[in-house]
Amino acid sequence: MLIGGLACVAALVSALAVWSPGGPEAPPGPSGAEGPVVAEPGSGLPQDGGGGDDGVGEETPSDEVTSSVPEESPSPSALPTSVGLVGIDSSLEDPRAAGIAATFDTYFAGINGGDYQAAASMFDPAGEVLDPGDNRAVQRFGQQLVTTRDSDVVLHALTDAPTGVLVAEVSFQSNQAPGYGPKGRPQETCTRWRIRYELSVTATGEYRILRSKAAEPSRSCTP
Template structure:
């Protein structure tokens, strides 16, 4: 008797059943092996970018680090700075920067007026009650003649201090060089045309502004 032929559909069905059973077994093993809490070894988890997610510890009640607020240093107020010079008058570095520039400005105006042969402008920065009586025409004429050929330079305000003579509120020590025509030099050296001066002036402050009372001590030598 010829063998009974088997239906063709039996073989695909058998193959499908075998694959289904095998896939379930593999899935069970993989789940048991890799899923956390299943008794197997936990595998890495990845974030959206495919990199391993960091482990985030759970809170245990311990405060995290605190960031201290930045401290701001209190601003410092710088005092006045002593300039090297005021106009043509140089200032010694030891001078008080709160006082010396104002005194130097008076001498700058005085020497600028002398160099311009402007006796009125020179007398304007001098105290009217000082060593030159500005109400006395002969005294003003002597002063005018005395500066008529003078050119003063190399002026240095050396020091300032209290005035022991009582004529002013300050004493100013000033050195400078004068050049003048022969016959207009210092007393006893009238023919001298270049003179180095070392002079102490009394400085008054009428109305709050410094003025030159006049010299209280003057030394000189030829250049």
């Protein structure tokens, strides 16, 4: 009887060892690792141990569900308020505005800094204003603007013309020495301008000035 009782106790101990979580008989994890499988955050698997008597494969609510949702991209309509010297009108939502403002920033910054070749490079050689490859024309261009400093530059509007070109409406203020004022008012030292620039697009997606025309008559800064 004593021998039979001891055998029963040994069998009971062995059974408890097999049942205990993480005990000697626990199944191997991934790649042969010992212990129960635990899901990594964001894996889409339950993170409660993934097995046992409390539901094999049963998912429980977790914060990780939202981690698989991609982050929202910035709105394509979100534009900078300015690019360098050039402000962008808050009502202008055209996604091309930043690239066009960059063209005018190079143009006006070149004039202000005396880098007339950089300013001239914003003209399309096929246009009616200036061929940037013509050194004499660029030199004359610089001589006309040698005292000019431009400020308060704003890109107001963009329009696709029926002719296939893009029209940018830009306002700015120029300050210049007496004798360098606009036609008919050469002694004027401060002038307000609003110009419509017709633009072309290069093979690399940059904008160049083809020609320009006053959107409204220029005027003196002082009444």
